[in-house]
Amino acid sequence: MTTELRPLRPGDWDEWYGNLELAFGGVAEAPEERALWRELTEPERSLAAWDGDRMVGSAGAFSFRIAVPGGALVPAAGVTMVGVLPTHRRRGILRALMRRQLADVRALGEPLAVLTASEPEIYGRFGYGIATQELSAEIDTDRVRLSVSEGTDAVRLRMVRPAESAEALAACEAVYAARVAARPGMLARAAGWERLTVLDPPTEREGTSPLQWVLAESEDGKLLGYARYAVRPDWDMAGPKGTVILRDMEALDPVAYAALWRFLFEIDLTSTVKVRSCPVDAPWQHMVSDIRRCRTRVRDALHVRLVDVGAALRARTYAAPVDVVLDVRDPFCPWNEGRWRLTGDAERAACLRTDPGEPADLRLSVRELGAAYLGGVTLTALAGAGRVAELRPGALAEASAAFRSDAAPWLPHGF
Structure with missing residues (x-):
């Protein structure tokens, strides 16, 4: 059998994405998540592999700009939605998709391609190297103390009400944008991508609360930072032992950063702060009294490929x-x-x-x-x-x- 590669037609998106879900185990995503990815998909940059009249593979790309050392924002293809149906593995389809995609990236004049890998061993053979790592942690806030900067008490903290969420999201994006150039690997988010950071399907909360936001503000009301998190309540015979799950945080200065961390440590009825992803040099590691009780772990994150x-x-x-x-x-x-x-x-x-x-x-x-x-x-x-x-x-x-x-x-x- 021969396989043909061609760009995705908008009318084929449901089949294309459904095949991707099947390649990743067959569990359908929440409707809210699926709808967002449909909106963000760039059909002209998305490839489908066809075996006759059956779609059997996929590979897409997003048009990103990524921060590099020195602060420049460099065009990069964000490789995504890569999958091959189980019936068509080991037939060279993935290699063909990768080769065609990199040729297309080169034709567009993008010097970089980047991706996150479901399995790290896959993409080295196509020239991708593991360029960033992410740190996760589970901090025992019953036993770990936090040292904060002088001036932290002057920072005002304010919870975001649902009616304020649109305005708050725009303000938080401005804080994020101000931070991008300072750290290589961060993505300059185009319009629409900010919605990914607050996507919160009820079916995927796994026992946690809805997403909660806290804003750190100066005395004159200027936004200095934010944290978005959820709480998983739990109790045993000794009392409450809930978990705060930090989704993301950005701050413009060390004082706002400290105020947000102190807030997370002191949320009532909780005894753990779980950090899903932060930089390996995250400053909070130098604010805690006992790093061993933070149960840190490092894993690969962004894989980078020089196209030019x-x-x-x-x-x-x-x-x-x-x-x-x-x-x-x-x-x-x-x-x-x-x-x-x-x-x-x-x-x-x-x-x-x-x-x-x-x-x-x-x-x-x-x-x-x-x-x-x-x-x-x-x-x-x-x-x-x-x-x-x-x-x-x-x-x-x-x-x-x-x-x-x-x-x-x-x-x-x-x-």
Whole structure:
């Protein structure tokens, strides 16, 4: 049987998304969630694989801008909705979808493709490297104390009533937008994406309350930050032991940040704060009295793929001066193969092809470049794993220092 790939026709969306649900186990999503994804889908960037008259696979992309070291917002394809029906596995359909998609991304002039993986081992063979991690935690607030900044008491906290939610959502998005450039990996949210952060289908609450919001404001009413969370009540013979589940938080300064954390720690009838995702360098870790009782865990998050090596490396800046020739391997996207001279510092960067005869300083694949691109994974660590080869003494230390980011990269939500 032959498989044909073609862009999604709007009238085929229900079948396309239904196939995706089937590929991920067959559990239908809540109507509210399904409706939002339908609205956000870009049909012209969504591919369907057909076996005759039957749709058997899918892959989509969102048009994103992602923060990179230096603060620039770089166009990136947010790869999503990837799935193949169980009847058509191991026939090369996924590889064909990935190859076509990356060619399309290149044609659009986007230097990066990014994704979150259902299984981390899948996408390395297509050139994606794990570039960010996320920290989760379960904090025992009965036994862990919180140290807050001077001035925290001056911050006003206000709960959002349902009638205020539209106005509050717009205000919170302004706070989020102000934070994006400061942390690599964060996405500049286009119109409509803010609704993902407050999506709260009753069927998916798993015993928690509806989503609750608290705003942190200055004495003159300026919004300084927000937290969105739910509470899962619980009791035993000793009394209440509910859990506060933090969905997301942003703050413009340390005082507002501390006020929001203190609020979460002190919610009545609870003894645990559960953090689903935050940066691995989240400041709250330096505010708690006992990090061991916070039960932290780290896992992979954003996978990054350089679609255009030169454009991608020019788009960011570098923490230290760098001048290296990279011998890049990329058999899946052969237009990236070859030697590239990268020069840059904290202000600007250049990356151009060099003569094949010019000596290379480092040899690595595009997967390693993707892992190191946002500054959270060092080239030194990758070299220790045998995935980067130093060809000129000193080049590894120079490049590794340059690629670092002061703020740990982080993806605030999936897609």
